[in-house]
Amino acid sequence: MSILGELLHFLRARKKYWLIPVFVVMMVFGGLLVLSQGSAVAPFIYTIF
DSSP, X not given: OHHHXXXXXXXXXXXXXXXXXXXXXHHHHHHHHHHHXXXXXXXXXXXXX
């Protein structure tokens, strides 16, 4: 969680608010990858794409 805090501090200090949607999309895709690795949710995720 400290990495997330440092990232938010960096975005606030540098006023790079436009990067927030990029990181959100990356986290969503990362979560989908984790869920699709051999779980029961995998067939439903594959139908999305």
